[in-house]
Amino acid sequence: MLKKAFIFALLFVIAVMLFKSYRFAGPDQHLNEVATRYAEKGPQEVGAANLVTAVIVTYRGLDTLGEVTILFLAASIIGFVLKIRNDESTAYNPKIRKASEILATAATVITPLIFLFGIYVFINGHLTPGGGFQGGAILASALVLMLLANPVKKVNHRIISVVESISGFSFIILGILGLLLASGFLDNTIIGLGDFGELISAGAIPIIYIFIGLKVGSELSGIVSNLQETQKEEI
């Protein structure tokens, strides 16, 4: 009771503070210095129609590499923790309920479309909203649908590991190529910028984003498939 009262009092104080700042401040009228720089120089320097992608992959590429590394660590730890239990009991659990016919039938039609959409999202990340992380998550969603429709299906972890390793390694290789052939780590001008707004444009950004998409997709898929396999344990 006392704890709840404290929580609500705290929330009330936060709400008052937010209301005050909202009432007196209002939205910014001008971009700050960094944002102005991105908005004015970005298109000609980087060549990406989607400026958000330009920032994520090139201007703050090192930060993105860190993000991918953190996701890799999370997926690895989950796999490690759940793997130990699987070793104790890998017997097939006959009590798992079969998926409904509607779900199984719909999945066969929808899953390929979701895969295609995910691939589209990270291939076009430099032109339209979206990119590697969004596309990768959508790919993982397709896998989730497959697993829900076929609860006893076993995912090939080797394929996931290979895709993950190759794409992560390639990401770093492209970064190093930036050091050797262009003006810095992960610089996208190792390839010509091409025509602004075309599919083949923005230098190495689409290639990097494809690798990020595959890596994020395989990592999230690994997390989900590890969790799904724990459902098969004997009760």
Add this chain to the structure above:
Amino acid sequence: MIITIIALILALAILLLAIIAVENKKLVVAIIAAGVVSLFASVLYLLLSAPDVAMTEAAIGSGLSTIIFFYVLNKIKKERKDHA
């Protein structure tokens, strides 16, 4: 103007669902409420002209996170049965 009204409705719905997610005794309801909060948040991001963030929130927040929570919930239930 219409967008402002829609945004306000979504914001209130998010607050309500957040309270439901925290207070509800049934974990299934709490998980679904949390997922819908993410879904409405992604729509809000879209209204705030941030489509990249909206896509991320929709795919991971309301999609994958909810599924992962359900897997974990299922596992918790099994462990409780084992120890009962």
